[in-house]
Amino acid sequence: MKKVLIIEDENSIRGFLKINFKRNNFVVIEAESGEKGIEKARIENPIITILDIMLPGIDGFKTCEILRKEFPKMGIIMLTARSQDMDKIMGLEFGADDYMIKPFNPLELIARVNSLLRRIVVNDGEYENNLIVSGDYKIDDKAMKAYKGDKELELTPKEYILMKIFMENSGKALSRDELLNMVWGYNYIGDTKVVDVNVRRLREKIEENSSSPKVIETVWGVGYRWRKK
Incomplete structure (x- = not known):
């Protein structure tokens, strides 16, 4: 329902x-x-x-x-x-x-x-492992849950898909336009500031020090990159 x-x-x-x-x-x-x-x-x-x-x-x-x-x-x-x-x-x-x-x-x-x-939408049934792992971070894509170590991260839907895209493209620099299209869709009417805001919020939840990020790196003049472990 x-x-x-x-x-x-x-x-x-x-x-x-x-x-x-x-x-x-x-x-x-x-x-x-x-x-x-x-x-x-x-x-x-x-x-x-x-x-x-x-x-x-x-x-x-x-x-x-x-x-x-x-x-x-x-x-x-x-x-x-x-x-x-x-x-x-x-x-x-x-x-x-x-x-x-x-x-x-x-x-x-x-x-x-x-x-x-x-x-x-989350299905509460039992699943086989379907994990994306990068260092201390893990995504269970079947359950749509993200973890730092053993602690589940409380992410919004957009933060979740943003983290998933970063981890799936670990080590790759992703432009703001690419992230906007992948997370919000090609028909999204808006500007890339929405990407910066959500990256900042995600950093606050996953980084040890969000003002000096070590996981989601800024690629100046391009966008962002998930640091490859």
């Missing part, structure tokens, strides 16, 4: 999204404020949240931060009426996986949600 939580204070937009998600076989939960959205997330445990930035009470950034801490595997897409880079970057910093600028095409939003779902 695909549950989506829509946190949006404008009734018309919330209703419009509800219709489109129901047409695509989603169970829709609604909330008109960040506080109510957090309460409903705790009860309903949705797999995806669509979150407006401009909300009464606590804003979308704070709401995103709380949801990300409590639901590390939840997919979060933020909606903004502004096009400033700072809003996009702040949303990603607070834990969003993606963002869309109003007005937007609902078909594109559904497509992005479905793409995100493919990164999230």
Whole structure:
């Protein structure tokens, strides 16, 4: 059962999204404020949240931060009426996986949600080992879990696929455009700043000292490289 939580204070937009998600076989939960959205997330445990930035009470950034801490595997897409880079970057910093600028095409939003779902859905059955290993780091791709030593890393869906791509291409310099296409898709409408933000967040979770990274190296003028072990 695909549950989506829509946190949006404008009734018309919330209703419009509800219709489109129901047409695509989603169970829709609604909330008109960040506080109510957090309460409903705790009860309903949705797999995806669509979150407006401009909300009464606590804003979308704070709401995103709380949801990300409590639901590390939840997919979060933020909606903004502004096009400033700072809003996009702040949303990603607070834990969003993606963002869309109003007005937007609902078909594109559904497509992005479905793409995100493919990164999230986990089958709890028993599997044979299907591991990607690099030094102290390990990815169990069947369970979609990442580890540093014996400790499971709490990664967002985008951080997970980013780490997987790095490890699969260990020692290879990957440009920002390449990473953008591999993680967000060729139809992604946005700039490469989203790559930098997610690399920085991933470094904070896997590096001993994220300000002096030893695992994900910066390749100046190109992009990034996972240090080959």
